[in-house]
Amino acid sequence: AQSVTQLDSHVSVSEGTPVLLRCNYSSSYSPSLFWYVQHPNKGLQLLLKYTSAATLVKGINGFEAEFKKSETSFHLTKPSAHMSDAAEYFCVVSRMDSSYKLIFGSGTRLLVRP
Amino acid sequence: NAGVTQTPKFQVLKTGQSMTLQCAQDMNHEYMSWYRQDPGMGLRLIHYSVGAGITDQGEVPNGYNVSRSTTEDFPLRLLSAAPSQTSVYFCASSYSLAGVGDMTQYFGPGTRLLVL
Numbered sequence: 769a770q771s772v773t774q775l776d777s778h779v780s781v782s783e784g785t786p787v788l789l790r791c792n793y794s795s796s797y798s799p800s801l802f803w804y805v806q807h808p809n810k811g812l813q814l815l816l817k818y819t820s821a822a823t824l825v826k827g828i829n830g831f832e833a834e835f836k837k838s839e840t841s842f843h844l845t846k847p848s849a850h851m852s853d854a855a856e857y858f859c860v861v862s863r864m865d866s867s868y869k870l871i872f873g874s875g876t877r878l879l880v881r882p
Numbered sequence: 883n884a885g886v887t888q889t890p891k892f893q894v895l896k897t898g899q900s901m902t903l904q905c906a907q908d909m910n911h912e913y914m915s916w917y918r919q920d921p922g923m924g925l926r927l928i929h930y931s932v933g934a935g936i937t938d939q940g941e942v943p944n945g946y947n948v949s950r951s952t953t954e955d956f957p958l959r960l961l962s963a964a965p966s967q968t969s970v971y972f973c974a975s976s977y978s979l980a981g982v983g984d985m986t987q988y989f990g991p992g993t994r995l996l997v998l
Contacts, residue, residue, distance in 0.1 A: 777922070800985060811886075811972060811989040812925075819985070858924060862985065869940070870987065872917075872924030 770795045772861045774873035782881045787831075787846040789876045791859035794840065800862040801842045802870070803833055807855045815857075818842065829853070854880045884908050886990035888973050894996045895963040903958040903993050905973030913976040914956040915987070918942065918969040925972060931956055963997045970994050 775790040793799060803815040816827025823835040833844045842859060859873040889904045907914065915930035917940075927940030931950040945967060947959040956975075960967060974987040 802986075804989075809992075811991040812974075813989070814986050817986065869927060869930070870925075872926070874922055874924045 770799065770861055770871055772859050772871055772873040774857075774859050774876050776876050777874065778877045778879065780879040780881060781849045783851055784848050787844070787849045787853065787878065789844040789857050789859075789878065791842045791844065791873060792840055793842060793859070793861050795861060798837070801833075801835060802860040802862075803827065803831070803842075803844050804858045804860060805855050806858065806875075812858065815844070849878075849880045851880050851882065854878055886973055886975055886988050888971075888990035888993050890993060891991070892994045892996075894998065895960075896998055897964060899963050900959070900961050901963065903960075903971055903973075903995075905956045905958065905990060906954050907956075907973075907975040907988070908954065909975060909977070909988070910953060911975035911977050911988075912953070913987075914950070915940070915974050915976075916946070916948065916956070916958045917972045917974065918967075919972060919992075920969050928958065928971075960995075963995075965997045968995060968997045 771794045773792045798820050801818040804812040805815050806812045815831050816825045818825050818835045826832045831846045833842050856875045856877045858875050860870045886907045912933045916928040917925040919925045926942050928946050929948040931937045934950050934953050937948050971993045973990040976987045
């Protein structure tokens with residue numbers, strides 16, 4: 769069975785410092801992996817996706833993630849946090865029985881301190 | 883291009899009442915789905931559709947019905963609301979079917995439902 773685990777429910781950083789949101793997945797096959805962001809009282813927006821092309825994936829707003837098969841990880845990073853990055857972030861894996869069925873992690877809430 | 887729209891934004895129901903959550907997309911996407919979001923649990927798939935006239939169950943389908951008469955619309959019906967259905971509901975759509983093209987799912991803004 770496929771699953772995804774977000775290792776931190778909350779992450780707090782100072783503005784201008786690096787961001788690291790951790791995600792591990794479990795899959796019998798090479799999965800498709802996504803990061804979505806949800807700002808307060810908003811819908812979900814795609815940040816980036818991995819679909820078996822380059823292992824380092826660049827997304828919007830300066831975010832990037834690296835697919836590491838040996839570690840079954842897909843951590844999200846950003847060199848310098850901005851106040852507007854404060855939101856909830858979801859790591860998502862596609863199910864192998866249908867690539868359009870998504871399995872969501874439980875989410876990581878990012879707090880950015882001024 | 884409005885993307886994925888959902889109505890209403892917020893609804894309060896009494897136990898046993900019925901209602902329909904509306905979802906529409908104007909991107910000509912074949913795939914549409916409904917999720918519910920509960921604290922600490924991410925999003926869970928309720929029902930999905932791969933095209934007009936075709937629907938199937940997701941992880942948590944009990945208490946919900948769907949139909950897909952057109953490509954654009956995918957309403958979610960609660961036949962007899964229960965407090966356990968208090969949640970935030972998101973509709974999503976995607977262009978492609980399995981393994982073909984861009985699998986990105988586009989989400990609506992959500993409907994907050996409170997069942998008393």
